[in-house]
Structures are given as structure tokens and as C-alpha cells.
Amino acid sequence: MSNPIYLAVDLPDLARATALVQQVRGHIGGVKLGLEFFCAHGHHGVHEIAKLGLPIFLDLKLHDIPNTVAAAMQAIHVLEPAIVTIHAAGGRAMMEDAKAAAGAHTRVVAVTMLTSLDDTDIARIGYSGTAHDNVLRLADLAHQAGLDGIVCSGQEVGAVRQQWRDGFFVVPGVRPASAVLGDQKRAVTPRQARDAGASVLVIGRPIARAENPDQAARDIMATL
Template identity: 35%
Template sequence: MNQQPIIALDFPNEQEVMAFLNRFQGEALSVKIGMELFYQNGFHLLDKIRTMGHQIFLDLKLHDIPNTVQMAMKGLAQFDVQMVNVHAAGGSVMMQAAREGLEQGAQGSQATKLIAVTQLTSTNPIIGVKEQQLAVSLADSALHYAQLTKASGLDGVVCSALESKQIELACGKDFLKVTPGIRMLANPTDDQKRIATPKIARMNGATHIVVGRPITKALDPVKAYQDILLNWEEGK
């Protein structure tokens, strides 16, 4: 998947998605399709968006027993998407099963990258201690999950930009660090807790950024995207 910012298409229906994408005058984008859009619109939208020339990160965060995840990933492998994910909290056996399912479904093809979620960027230290009962910091938890993900044979992780440098040092520059929670300085934080600008994310070792509302809710989404792209490029 190329390294341009990934736009989170968090819309409820196909009509809003098409209206948004048509603003970009045929430009090839990288987009994320998550639960809100996928569960309400199904697989046909993946084909339609791919036909338009866009790359897709299918963000379903699979987390279940190993056999279920393996069979689900085998089914997802038949669709032309560039990245899929699971939850690292499912454990190494589940992650290995996901990899096996993806390879089985794609008949050995490695075209689709498989990554794992470490800690959601909406999670803050209070949630980590009181609700997850973490005995370590969020940063240490994310690093542990990243190392477990790499040992399980996956291509990278979803993490915040606050952890990406530490993960890069531990897992290498080629290990994908996909960072949500991206905001320009003028943007509201919304429900994100661990955030960074595109430039800071890249300087911290992020290989990809995911940006939703700062683009999709902007009065001029194309300009918002271009501003974020420019800020991202400045972080090289």
C-alpha cells in the first residue's frame, strides 16, 4: 500500500462515499473502509472503489478464536484490498491463523498486508489502568503487542504516533506502523486521546497515517487532504 495519507471513509452509505470521492476528480487515493461502512453496504462497494483506482485498507479488526479468524480471513482474501487487520490482543496463535487464512484464500499471494491493532488511539492511561487493568504503561503495552505481532509473522501494527518511534527501534523501519489519531493543530480532537500532526507522526517513524474527520468533515475536503499530505511530506 502506498504511503500517501489513508482517508477513513466513515460514512453510512454508498451515496455519501461516492459524493465524497467524486470531489477528487479521479485522483487515486488510499482509503480505509471500516465497520460503519462495510457492515451497512457489503462487499460490492470494495469492488466499486477499487475500479475507481483507489487502494483499500479494510479495517474490520478481527478478534475471535483462531479457527474463526482463519476462516474469515480466508474469505476476505478473495477481495482486492491492500491491507487488512486483526486485534493483537487475540494472541499469537490467532494472528498466525489469520496469516494462514489470508495465504490460503489468496493462494499464496502476499499482495495484501496483514497488520494488528495494539492499543486504540481513543484509549488513554486512565482507561488502561482502570478498565484494562494494565500493569504497564500504554506505550509499553503497544510495544509488547508490536513485538508479538512481528514474531507472529504479520507485516505491522496499528499504533499511535506516540509509540511508533519505539516500535520502529524494536521492530525495524520496514515493519508497518499505521497511525490513526492524526490531527492538524487547528482540528478538534473529537474522541481521540493520543494524537499527533502528520509531520510529527512521520518524524516518529509512522509508515502510514489514517485521517478521517479532519478531511471528511471539512468544508473543502480536497484542500484539507492536500494540507495534510503536504504536512506529511514535510516529516520525511
């Protein structure tokens, strides 16, 4: 992949979302469309963004019983996404069924621990061990289930890469050194994530909310 940057586009206004992608399309490798965008615009919105010619990453974080997740995966075949997320916490059977139901050219990756959670948050939820411990455990489960890779923070991707050499690793919560962290608690810089083994860097606000999004994307790419 020549450009690992996927721009996170979660704008509720389709015209603004399309204009943003059009503005930065020459300096990103793909577009990540999340729940806010998909709930607002559905299949139509995805088709409109896809017209701009970039790979589409549907960050839907599917998490339900195996049959329901498989049916949802089949329902998005027509969108031909390059990447789709499911939750590793759904279990091995759910992950296996999701992968089996996915399109031939769609990478299915499992979300491990959200980058908005730190060790204190994880303990309150009821998980034992650190974020790092849980990411490694869930990554192993996803590997066993036959998925293409996982989603994890840049703080864990290096360790996961060591145990899953040919995995596909999506790192969200990526922030340039000068950027505000916002609700991200386990963030790293784009360069750090890439050096640690990230396949895809999901970057949203540092580009989307920049005064000049095109220049912001250029500047981030220059650090890689």
C-alpha cells in the same frame, strides 16, 4: 509509498462515500473502510469504492478464535484488500492463522492499543503498565507471529520502529495542529507521525468533514 494518507471513510451512505473518495482521490494514497461502512455495504460497497482505483484498507479489527479469524480472512480474499487489521490481543496463534489465511498481496497488521484510550482507560480495562508499554509488548508479539506490522498511535510508533526496523506501521488518530481531537486521546500531527516512522497515516474527519475536503487533503499532504 508516495502518498501515505489513507482517508477513513465510514459513511453509511454509499453514494456520499463514493462521491467523497472521488473528490479527493488525487490527494490521498488509499481508502480505509471501517466497521460502519462494511456492516452497511459489505462486499458490494468495497467493490464500488475499489472501482475508483485506490488501494483498499479494510479496518475490520478481527478478534476471535484462530479458526474463525482465518475463515473470515479467507472470506475477504475476493476483495483483494491492500491492508487488513486484526487485534493483537487475540494472541499469537490467532495472528499466525490470520496471516497464513490472508491473500499474498495483503498486509496483515495488528491493532495494539486503540488511540481513543489513555493510560487511565487501559488501567480500568485491566492492563498493567502504560499505553506505551503495552504497544511495545503487543508489537513484539505481532512481529513474532509473522505479521507485516501494527497499528499504534504516533506517540509510540518511533519506539516500535526502533525494535522492528522493517515493519509496516499504521498510525490512526492523526490530526492537523488546528483540528479538534474528538474522541482521540493519543493524537499527533501528520508530520509528527511521518517523522516518527509511520508508513500509513489514517485521517478521517479533518478531511471528510472539512468544508472543502479536496483542499483539506491538499493542505495535509503539503505538510509532509
